[in-house]
Amino acid sequence: MLRLFWLRNALDNCYSIFKQRFGTGNLFSYSLKEVGQYYNLYSDLKDHWFSVLRKNIYSINYEDIVKDLVKQSKSLIDYCDLEWEQACLDFHQTERDVRTASAVQVRQPIYNSSVGLWKKYEKELDPLVKIINRR
Numbered sequence: 606m607l608r609l610f611w612l613r614n615a616l617d618n619c620y621s622i623f624k625q626r627f628g629t630g631n632l633f634s635y636s637l638k639e640v641g642q643y644y645n646l647y648s649d650l651k652d653h654w655f656s657v658l659r660k661n662i663y664s665i666n667y668e669d670i671v672k673d674l675v676k677q678s679k680s681l682i683d684y685c686d687l688e689w690e691q692a693c694l695d696f697h698q699t700e701r702d703v704r705t706a707s708a709v710q711v712r713q714p715i716y717n718s719s720v721g722l723w724k725k726y727e728k729e730l731d732p733l734v735k736i737i738n739r740r
Contacts, residue, residue, distance in 0.1 A: 608658060610651060613667035615737050616723040619644050620730060625706050641736030648740060671717045 619640045633639040655662060663684050670677045678693045692699075696711065703711045723730055 608662045610664040620723040637733040641733045645740050674715050
């Protein structure tokens with residue numbers, strides 16, 4: 606069974622959640638403190654699963670995908686023992702319905718403007734930075 610962890614810079618990840626306006630639920634996402642607390646809980650859980658199931662977990666780093674989508678995609682497809690399809694790189698051309706917070710991004714090719722974005726708001730994100738750095 607494949608277990609996949611999508612890894613991303615903690616502060617970029619949390620800032621992305623904080624700035625997203627969710628339709629319903631996810632009230633924690635409107636508080637820097639709570640986003641940081643949730644992230645730390647997630648990170649503890651991730652660390653646990655890595656320690657228990659490391660050989661059965663495939664992890665993908667968001668920043669590595671942005672740098673080299675082809676290499677990272679092919680590596681995942683190989684790990685899953687699947688046949689390569691060009692659609693893996695052309696995901697943004699799909700016509701399927703997308704109903705997630707990332708619906709706009711799904712329609713675009715990979716871009717790197719979100720990498721390190723939290724740094725532009727470092728002063729405002731200080732409560733989040735402190736919580737994440739407590740770990």
